Amino acid sequence: MTTAEHDPDVSFDTAPERYRHWRLDLDGDVAYLRLDVDEAGGLVPGYELKMNSYDLGVDIELYDATQRLRFSHPQVRAVVITSAKDRNFCAGANIRMLAQSSHPWKVNFCKFTNETRNGMEDATAHSGQTYLAALNGTAAGGGYELALACDQILLIDDNSSTVALPEVPLLGVLPGTGGLTRVTDKRRVRKDRADVFATRSEGLRGRQAVEWKLVDEVIPKRAWDETVAERAAAAAARSNRPGSGARGVELPPLERTETADGISYRHVRATFDRSRGLVEITVFGPEGDVPDTVQRIHELGAAFWPLAMTRELDDLILRLRANELELGTWIIRTKGDVEDALAFERVIERFSATDWLVNEIRHYFKRVLKRLDVTSRSLIALIEPGSCFAGALLELAMACDRQYMLDGLMEDGDEEGEPAQVVLSDSNFGAFPMSNGLSRLASRFYGDDETVGKLRQETGRRISGADALELGLVTDAPDDIDWEDEVRIMLEERASLSPDALTGMEANHRFVGPETMESRIFSRLTAWQNWIFVRPNASGPDGALRRFGTGRRAEFDRRRV
């Protein structure tokens, strides 16, 4: 099933001038993102990206574009995703790439593409930047799933272009990048029709595609450009983006130092401990001089600490997930001044409703936290003297599977000053919801509104280890006598457990209670897809994924499980 023992390392760095597969064109308040895949530009050797099909490299560029559209182009109120190739929008994920990829690679690739598509919906919902899919040719598989992540789907009526989900009939896998879920839950396609559609490799077109709600509109070829522009203009007109006067923020390349033992950024540091199978992540809080005006925040731009830290953390999560599969436990710490962290906190709170940039930063931090939630690594927060788990940064701890807090000071330690403290702020009660729609505190105390209400009374207070334990904010709060042993044993135990069982367990515990379309994509859909990916019927030597394009039919174990 695995062709390479070690998958190549992945970098997520890119910028529009370096894109090989996308063209980003701006036209007033409308941006056009044109897919123009370079066949020879695969991220990994062994396949050609024919028919505008994509691999992780193509999607890394798409993610970059969506981020820049939000931060660097405040005037953009509608984004049209279309193809630069005639009669072919996108054929989806490259099949040869999937067939040659290891299981972890496939799973990680699907997770990242899912996150990018969720981010597009997030931009539509929270940034006044509405995505439209202008399908100027056939959209198949992941190509149609990309369209499904848009707010509107327009299809050219040229008697040949279709929308299709051919994964089940051709490849023996699922349309796992949200396809099955969005067709029913977002597009509201009747489920028996969804069944027909997902088993018909040739897809649907024209009037029937509209009638089945698979697309919003079919547009004659002669009126195509004009109508797409009209629909984009109408979407832009409904937006609450600040408009043409605003100035965007450039996102310069991240400064990053990589060694064999870790990755360092300005505000985030990761140290690998390969023998123990873990990585120690430290997020550094802001240093001094907290800006208190929107003007100053805009002047700082990408150097404004919350944005800079979030970008670094985002990059780190993506790199660790893709490249460090055997570092199964992530220890998360913060370091800095609690007051400074809270000063930033207040800026975010004060301006996120009125300033587009502060709003973007809030939602970006929210999305990065969501990445943590679906990261298949054990996440452990260590809350020690000198940390600044306050407000937004406390969310990092709440995203973890467990929280350990030192009660008091280390007697022989180097730490000076005060014992560890955590501080709740208003932003812990809804500013950064999880994909299940709940705040991390509401998930933690699911069904126990009384406790959540009590915690609300505690905002602003510096909470000690003993009090945090009492309030249920931490899993344990050992004193200095027990701290080292307890943490060490806990980490050793964790490292001894089955990595797969941990992944499944964490994916269940982290998302309690209600599900949303987004959380369903990661639970019901992704979990089934991952199961199918490891089954011989898909990935075995005679499986559908491996046999595709060879002229030989797949041979199936016909037992239904």
Added chain:
Amino acid sequence: MTTAEHDPDVSFDTAPERYRHWRLDLDGDVAYLRLDVDEAGGLVPGYELKMNSYDLGVDIELYDATQRLRFSHPQVRAVVITSAKDRNFCAGANIRMLAQSSHPWKVNFCKFTNETRNGMEDATAHSGQTYLAALNGTAAGGGYELALACDQILLIDDNSSTVALPEVPLLGVLPGTGGLTRVTDKRRVRKDRADVFATRSEGLRGRQAVEWKLVDEVIPKRAWDETVAERAAAAAARSNRPGSGARGVELPPLERTETADGISYRHVRATFDRSRGLVEITVFGPEGDVPDTVQRIHELGAAFWPLAMTRELDDLILRLRANELELGTWIIRTKGDVEDALAFERVIERFSATDWLVNEIRHYFKRVLKRLDVTSRSLIALIEPGSCFAGALLELAMACDRQYMLDGLMEDGDEEGEPAQVVLSDSNFGAFPMSNGLSRLASRFYGDDETVGKLRQETGRRISGADALELGLVTDAPDDIDWEDEVRIMLEERASLSPDALTGMEANHRFVGPETMESRIFSRLTAWQNWIFVRPNASGPDGALRRFGTGRRAEFDRRRV
């Protein structure tokens, strides 16, 4: 991974006098179900059922007991599940059984045990028959999961008995019979504590188990019997069951004829077509003489058509799922008089709120429909002349992935009389909810309340093929010229697809929109468990499940996926 090429055939027939593993004792309005597993009584050779551990055979008896408690013992208002063995409640699913089982067997076993536990919760919620777990010894793994399905959990305080979910640390699999989900979603255990609990093989006991909400109460050994009886009496006193005056209905053995080509019952018939990989199921409607009094229904008892048909259908579903893995498509037909079907329909509607037996029948049919919903086979309804898809029976069609209805009559056919018709009744709008909490119509038209509202206006009308197509009740309605070819081609296409991809696709499409704790158990939890089951870290020769008890540690691929 598979030790046997073909798993042994399973029968679900049993009765209290034949139980090898359970003792059912009645004490007024309280029943005691005592687990007393016969070590030598495994359903399959190769393992001993030590420590009150269970296999499918033990759970078949439990299911039988829960059904009889509902139908044969109307006076029972509380059911105490406990152990007949000292200091040992139940060690969960037998590990050697799991280790030697094929993947389909494990998955099917888990599904059935999940359904039985959901049925216990259904009895507590809808039959006034509250389940209490009286843990007179350690409840580990599936043993504790059985307790979680009860409304209250009482634990003996003997300084040794614990509750535990040791699956992750000991076996490298999940507590997949609802464990992870119920701990957080039902018991409302804080998720970081749930994480600690599910990784601590020795579990918790005493005060801490109460504080963490894992059990409701710990009871000193000396007061055990008395306190359990008190709690059961209190639960019984809160019940709305009819009380001691009511007479139960015996559930005699099903009359069933099995041949190489099928299974026949009085009201249900299944014909196998192994070459095409399908089974044709026909449910026969009631014949004549529809009782219109509660008295007559009680006199008929198990012979009353809705109950008789539901029992037969239940048995058929279970047998096909367990024994006929390669029959991947189930064609579902009905045959009978529409008026008769609706007459029964009205009886159910009139009396289910007031009569305990009619209420039981309604909820039983609901549970059997839910079994269909989670059955990993393609379900196709064929609606032909002479069928009686009306009201409750129409739910059978709505549970299918697709519905095909002949418009008009077959020109050369044997069928006399009227063309095929379907009839909506009030019971299609909520009497038989799916596990996502929605009716099948509301799921079908998810997000389209207007159409559901319109359909409500159509109740009682005989709807033709063309009209059913127009109303969205069927996927297609070919006329007699196209019927045979269209159905044949559709079935051939279905049979050619990857069985695994179909399972994943159907599991997504059937459950649209919201999730409940019950649906989450089958989606998030089960899908992850099935993934883990096929991974070498659990089921490979060096995996945790196979290595358990050998004295050798599992060897894990440490890559996190």
